[in-house]
Amino acid sequence: MSEKRHGQLGLSDEQALSMYRYMLLARKIDERMWLLNRAGKIPFVISCQGQEAIQVGSTFALDREKDWLCPYYRDLGMVLVFGQNAKDQMLSAFAKAEEPNSGGRQMPGHYGDHRYRILTGSSPVTTQVLHAVGIAYAGKLEQKDHVVLTSCGEGSSNQGDFHEACNFAGVHNLPVIFLVENNQYAISVPISKQVAGGDIYKRADGYGFPGIKVDGNDPLAVYEAMKTAVERARNGEGPTLIEAVSYRLVPHSSDDDDRSYRTRDEVDEAKKKDSLVSYREYLIAQGLLTDDVEERMNKEVAQEVDEATEYAEQAPYPETSETYTHVYAE
Amino acid sequence: MPVISYIDAVTLALKEEMKRDERVFVLGEDVGVRGGVFRTTAGLHEEFGEDRVLDTPLTESAIAGVAIGAAAYGMRPVAEMQFADFIMPAFNQIVSEAAKIRYRSNGTFSAPLVIRAPYGGGVHGALYHSQSVEKLFTGVPGLKIVMPSTPYDVKGLLKAAIRDEDPVLFFEHKRCYRLIKGEVPVEDYTLPIGKADVKREGTDVTVISYGLTLHFALQAAEELDKEGISVHVLDLRTLVPLDKEAILEATAKTGKVLVIHEDNQTGGFGGEVASVIAEEAFFELDAPIKRLCGPDVPAMPYSPPLEKEFMLNKEKVTTAIRELAAF
Numbered sequence: 001m002s003e004k005r006h007g008q009l010g011l012s013d014e015q016a017l018s019m020y021r022y023m024l025l026a027r028k029i030d031e032r033m034w035l036l037n038r039a040g041k042i043p044f045v046i047s048c049q050g051q052e053a054i055q056v057g058s059t060f061a062l063d064r065e066k067d068w069l070c071p072y073y074r075d076l077g078m079v080l081v082f083g084q085n086a087k088d089q090m091l092s093a094f095a096k097a098e099e100p101n102s103g104g105r106q107m108p109g110h111y112g113d114h115r116y117r118i119l120t121g122s123s124p125v126t127t128q129v130l131h132a133v134g135i136a137y138a139g140k141l142e143q144k145d146h147v148v149l150t151s152c153g154e155g156s157s158n159q160g161d162f163h164e165a166c167n168f169a170g171v172h173n174l175p176v177i178f179l180v181e182n183n184q185y186a187i188s189v190p191i192s193k194q195v196a197g198g199d200i201y202k203r204a205d206g207y208g209f210p211g212i213k214v215d216g217n218d219p220l221a222v223y224e225a226m227k228t229a230v231e232r233a234r235n236g237e238g239p240t241l242i243e244a245v246s247y248r249l250v251p252h253s254s255d256d257d258d259r260s261y262r263t264r265d266e267v268d269e270a271k272k273k274d275s276l277v278s279y280r281e282y283l284i285a286q287g288l289l290t291d292d293v294e295e296r297m298n299k300e301v302a303q304e305v306d307e308a309t310e311y312a313e314q315a316p317y318p319e320t321s322e323t324y325t326h327v328y329a330e
Numbered sequence: 331m332p333v334i335s336y337i338d339a340v341t342l343a344l345k346e347e348m349k350r351d352e353r354v355f356v357l358g359e360d361v362g363v364r365g366g367v368f369r370t371t372a373g374l375h376e377e378f379g380e381d382r383v384l385d386t387p388l389t390e391s392a393i394a395g396v397a398i399g400a401a402a403y404g405m406r407p408v409a410e411m412q413f414a415d416f417i418m419p420a421f422n423q424i425v426s427e428a429a430k431i432r433y434r435s436n437g438t439f440s441a442p443l444v445i446r447a448p449y450g451g452g453v454h455g456a457l458y459h460s461q462s463v464e465k466l467f468t469g470v471p472g473l474k475i476v477m478p479s480t481p482y483d484v485k486g487l488l489k490a491a492i493r494d495e496d497p498v499l500f501f502e503h504k505r506c507y508r509l510i511k512g513e514v515p516v517e518d519y520t521l522p523i524g525k526a527d528v529k530r531e532g533t534d535v536t537v538i539s540y541g542l543t544l545h546f547a548l549q550a551a552e553e554l555d556k557e558g559i560s561v562h563v564l565d566l567r568t569l570v571p572l573d574k575e576a577i578l579e580a581t582a583k584t585g586k587v588l589v590i591h592e593d594n595q596t597g598g599f600g601g602e603v604a605s606v607i608a609e610e611a612f613f614e615l616d617a618p619i620k621r622l623c624g625p626d627v628p629a630m631p632y633s634p635p636l637e638k639e640f641m642l643n644k645e646k647v648t649t650a651i652r653e654l655a656a657f
Contacts, residue, residue, distance in 0.1 A: 070399070103436030112435045119402055120435035124426045130392055131427070134399020134407075141355060141381055141405065160419070164392035171387055326437035327471050328571075329495035 004286065005220050009227065011060070013288050019060055019219050020283055021297055023052040026077040027276055028305050029089045033108070036309070037254045042093045046109040048076035050249035053275030054181050055151075056081055057222030058244075061230050062149060068117045070132040070150035072125065073109035074181065078151070083116035086304045090312035097318040104318045117146075125156035129165040129178060136174040147233040149226075151179040154243075155186020155194050157203075166241065170207035175233035177226065178241045181216065183248035188261040201243035209239045216246030217275040220282075249274065334514050337507035339481035340370045340446070343488035344408065346518060348378050351406060354492055357384040358393055358410030358446075367412055368448060368507060394420035394445060398428050398497075401443040406492055414449035414501060415458045415629075421466070428497040429472030444491045448504040450542055450592055452641050455504075456632035462541075462593035462624065467499055468569050468602065474498045474523055475569040479544040481512040483567055486521030494523060503541040503592075510545065524568050526576035532562035535655050536580045538603055539590040540566040543642050547590060550648040559655045569599055577603060578611045585616035586654050592642060595623035617657040622650045 006016040026048050033045040048055060055077025059069070064082055071078050076089065084100065091099040092108045101112045101120070112120025119135065121128050132150035139146045152162065157180050169176045180200045184191050191198065204211025210232075214221045222244050229240035247270035251258040258267070271277075283289035289297075334342070348354045355378075356371055362385035365372035375383040386393050390411060397407035411417045417424070424445065431441040451460030467473055474496055478484045484502070491498040529544065530551050537547040544565050551561035564580040566573065581587050587607055589600035600621040607619055622642065624630075630640045 068403075100438075101436075102434050105436060106434055110434070112439060114435070114438040119399070120431055120439045122426050122430065122434065124422055127395060127423060127427050130395025130423065131399030131402060133392070134396040134401070135403045136399075137384075137396060138400040138403040138405045141400075161391055161395060161423075164387070164389040165395070167387055168389065168392045168396060326433050326435075328432070328474075329440065330437070 022056045026052045045254040047250045048074045050247045052077045053219040054216040054244040057219035058226045061226035066146045068135050068148045070119045070128040072152050079111045086308035090308040094312045096315040126159035126161045133165045133169045136176045147175045149177045154182040166207045169239040173238040176239045177229045180243045182245045187252040204241035211241040213243045216244035217273050331513040336481050336510040339484035343485045347492045353406040355382040356408045359412045390419040394423035397443045398441050401441045408444045411447035414447040414463045415461045429470050441497045444498045446500045449501045450503040451630040452505040457629035460630035477501045477540045481514045490520040505542050524571035526573035527565045529565045530563040532560040534560045535586045536562045536584045537588050538564045543590045546644050546647040549644040581611045582614045588620045590622045592624045594626045596626050
């Protein structure tokens with residue numbers, strides 16, 4: 001990475017370091033969840049590992065006071081930037097009552113938090129991209145200037161709802177950013193068998209708005225693309241499709257075994273491009289991530305994850321009577 | 331009180347609610363400049379502008395999904411499916427999303443939208459412009475399902491649906507649109523969702539129905555009255571939430587119950603009504619509960635004799651009531 005790229009993008013040194021801290025926190029929370037799962041303490045994990053740069057780089061370009069997120073189940077980095085914390089994630093992993101997404105009703109990764117304008121999501125993929133268009137349209141009706149970021153995987157981008165949403169947003173020139181996090185696998189099926197032509201960003205041509213492909217292992221590249229997209233959206237110039245390419249470093253979920261469909265060599269090769277490694281090197285080269293700063297950061301993050309885990313493990317489950325609440329307005 | 335048609339009651343309710351609340355907007359295929367293929371949104375585009383009377387691309391899933399997003403944000407969208415038959419591409423959005431948003435967010439988000447859809451046959455609409463689709467949704471908690479039969483009920487219930495905090499499927503029988511007329515107050519009123527309505531008092535046989543077939547029951551009741559058979563007619567108006575109390579009361583009135591709907595019998599909502607009666611009013615019964623429904627064939631055929639064979643009518647209903655009365 002070249003010198004002072006973050007400065008050229010308008011990011012302060014503090015912001016550049018803060019991006020790394022969010023990426024690190026997301027990674028450490030995720031790694032802890034796998035440990036808890038393998039120890040039999042939590043039933044399920046679905047990971048952000050390999051996509052932290054996309055999630056953190058993109059959300060840093062948004063206004064965290066008014067913009068909206070319609071994320072998908074890997075977007076741990078995004079929801080952390082928007083306001084959720086390690087405790088929220090661990091409460092979700094342990095399915096405890098206090099868990100902010102759903103009160104323990106949904107699997108982990110099904111984010112939703114009214115406090116931070118993160119719309120509740122489901123498991124059928126890509127339904128949220130249409131909701132993002134709806135939130136953008138509501139903003140148009142109310143003459144607000146919020147931008148909506150919605151994300152999905154490259155496999156999910158083949159769903160009809162993705163096309164319907166891009167087309168609708170294109171026709172009405174709405175402030176939506178479609179972010180496809182291309183981690184190259186939809187469970188076991190590689191991109192070559194998922195996406196005709198191999199490129200998702202090119203589809204934007206057909207919708208009449210810009211499409212851009214970025215290195216999803218580079219948070220600054222993602223930030224740069226997003227910044228342009230956000231400015232366009234905020235200025236009433238319409239949607240943008242961003243395809244950010246990275247690699248899913250772990251199996252699809254705790255119930256998957258990726259050894260049956262990809263080689264260890266391939267995964268090891270991808271790990272060399274891991275954003276946590278390359279962005280760390282950039283910050284060290286910039287003189288920002290000194291030994292002292294890193295040691296303190298690692299310690300703080302470890303402590304946050306430890307305390308969150310301990311808290312969540314002790315926290316009460318929902319009362320069984322909660323099975324019957326919130327079916328209709330009460 | 332002015333007499334207006336069922337379809338005009340739809341338009342009037344939309345217009346009044348759009349005037350009352352700026353958050354209300356209409357979206358669907360051809361709802362704008364054209365005023366809807368049935369003309370249910372006629373005049374709204376001129377009055378409220380293209381942003382609030384939105385012609386969408388031809389994409390049912392998007393119509394539902396965009397409405398859900400806007401509703402979760404805080405708007406009050408009224409989405410139109412041009413025909414109930416075409417609601418299938420939106421099924422995932424309605425069932426996986428709208429119905430579950432409140433529950434899955436622990437009550438922190440909701441989806442207060444209305445999805446209107448013209449349903450039902452008798453208009454030469456063939457397989458894909460005639461279906462009754464309510465049974466596909468009645469078993470999905472989180473949705474409310476309203477199926478009015480009269481202009482008065484249309485206006486009051488559509489206004490209530492728009493003001494409701496939860497997603498409402500509002501099914502309008504398209505044969506009723508111009509056939510059924512009735513008195514509708516000019517002033518603002520709503521009717522409670524979840525309340526059935528006794529449309530005729532009687533003592534010999536109880537008919538429980540909704541939509542177009544409710545009118546066949548009323549016509550049959552008129553004729554059977556001359557034969558000395560007194561028919562009690564209960565209009566469910568809302569399938570979900572179901573007014574069980576009204577069903578049990580109507581059952582106790584006569585001890586003989588005929589449930590009628592145009593949707594086909596197997597898995598149809600009549601089975602749920604019959605179950606409620608069997609479980610909670612068995613000892614009130616003097617005869618087996620009977621159902622008169624559309625036949626168990628995939629959909630309504632086009633050719634007139636076949637369509638007629640599929641459709642219920644006054645004669646079929648009269649015969650069924652007469653048989654039950656004689657039991």
